[in-house]
Amino acid sequence: DAKTTQPTSMDCAEGRAANLPCNHSTISGNEYVYWYRQIHSQGPQYIIHGLKNNETNEMASLIITEDRKSSTLILPHATLRDTAVYYCIVRVANSGSARQLTFGSGTQLTVLP
Amino acid sequence: DAGVTQSPTHLIKTRGQQVTLRCSPKSGHDTVSWYQQALGQGPQFIFQYYEEEERQRGNFPDRFSGHQFPNYSSELNVNALLLGDSALYLCASTRQGNTEAFFGQGTRLTVV
Numbered sequence: 001d002a003k004t005t006q007p008t009s010m011d012c013a014e015g016r017a018a019n020l021p022c023n024h025s026t027i028s029g030n031e032y033v034y035w036y037r038q039i040h041s042q043g044p045q046y047i048i049h050g051l052k053n054n055e056t057n058e059m060a061s062l063i064i065t066e067d068r069k070s071s072t073l074i075l076p077h078a079t080l081r082d083t084a085v086y087y088c089i090v091r092v093a094n095s096g097s098a099r100q101l102t103f104g105s106g107t108q109l110t111v112l113p
Numbered sequence: 114d115a116g117v118t119q120s121p122t123h124l125i126k127t128r129g130q131q132v133t134l135r136c137s138p139k140s141g142h143d144t145v146s147w148y149q150q151a152l153g154q155g156p157q158f159i160f161q162y163y164e165e166e167e168r169q170r171g172n173f174p175d176r177f178s179g180h181q182f183p184n185y186s187s188e189l190n191v192n193a194l195l196l197g198d199s200a201l202y203l204c205a206s207t208r209q210g211n212t213e214a215f216f217g218q219g220t221r222l223t224v225v
Contacts, residue, residue: 044216
C-alpha cells in the first residue's frame with residue numbers, strides 16, 4: 001500500500017471548516033484513499049473513502065486531486081467533539097479479503113472554542 | 114446493534130506472564146483483525162482471522178497468537194510478556210468484501 005504524509009498537528013476554530021491535507025504521491029490506480037479518526041482513548045472511527053471522485057457523507061467531504069497524488073478531508077463546521085487524530089490511509093479495496101489498514105502518525109486536529 | 118466489544122478494558126500483568134484478550138465482532142461481520150497501538154503512535158497491524166484461520170500477519174513475533182471461534186469472536190494471546198508489550202490493543206471487524214472496518218474501544222495492557 002502507498003505511503004501517506006500528513007501534517008503533525010492543526011488547529012481550527014469552532015464552527016469553521018477544518019481542512020486536513022494528505023499527500024500520497026505513490027498511489028496506484030486501484031488504491032483508495034480512506035480517512036479514519038481516533039478520539040482520545042477510543043478506537044479509530046471510519047469517516048469516508050474515495051477513489052477518484054469527490055465524496056461527501058454526513059460526517060465529511062473528501063476532495064481528491066485530479067492526479068490523485070493528494071487529498072483533503074473537510075469537516076464543514078468543526079465542533080469541539082471533532083478534536084481527534086485523523087489518519088489518511090491508502091489501500092486496495094474490494095480485493096477479496098479485508099486487507100489490513102496501515103496507519104501512519106496522523107494529524108492531531110484541535111478545535112478551539 | 115452492539116458494535117465491536119472487547120474485554121477486559123484494562124489489564125495489568127507482570128513481565129513473563131501470559132495474557133488473553135477477547136473480541137466480539139459487530140453483528141454480521143466475519144473477519145477480525147488485531148492491532149497494537151503504543152502511546153503516541155498509530156495502530157500497528159498484528160494479524161487477521163477469517164473462517165477460523167489466520168489470513169494475514171504483520172511484523173510481530175510468534176509470542177503473539179490468536180484464535181477465531183465459529184461464532185466469529187476472537188482471542189489474542191501474548192506469551193512471555195515484555196515491558197514493551199504495554200499498549201492499547203484494538204480489535205477491528207469487517208465483512209469479507211466490505212471495505213469499512215469497525216473498531217472496538219480497545220484493551221489497555223500494562224506490563225510491569
